[in-house]
Amino acid sequence: MRTIYKISPASAWREAERQGVYRGSADDARDGFIHFSTASQVAETARKHYFGQTGLFLIAVDADALGDALRWEPSRNDELFPHLYGELDLGAVTAILDLRTRSDGYHEIPELVP
Numbered sequence: 001m002r003t004i005y006k007i008s009p010a011s012a013w014r015e016a017e018r019q020g021v022y023r024g025s026a027d028d029a030r031d032g033f034i035h036f037s038t039a040s041q042v043a044e045t046a047r048k049h050y051f052g053q054t055g056l057f058l059i060a061v062d063a064d065a066l067g068d069a070l071r072w073e074p075s076r077n078d079e080l081f082p083h084l085y086g087e088l089d090l091g092a093v094t095a096i097l098d099l100r101t102r103s104d105g106y107h108e109i110p111e112l113v114p
Helices: 010-019 026-031 042-050 063-069
Strands: 003-009 056-062 070-074 080-084 093-101
Touching: 003 010, 003 042, 010 056, 042 056, 056 063, 063 070, 063 080
Parallel strands: none
Antiparallel strands: 003 056, 056 093, 070 080
């Protein structure tokens, strides 16, 4: 199993749990896909897009369970990032982790499974 990660405000994720599906953030809707990161990309994604934000979850997802809707495409620094073209089936979620914010605005990234 390959694991990919999504950073989400806890409130948005709890709403997805109530609805039974995650449709992504406003940025995801604008771009036409749900943005994910690999384990090695999470820290930079958190710094670039979520610096100083509190109340975040780090959602671990089984990439293999997403099928052909998951595409690996070049993005930041020409690195390949996982992009999901469609809704996230919550059955593919393997863990929901608190993404704690330090006093300096950076986040404590837990040890992640690649």
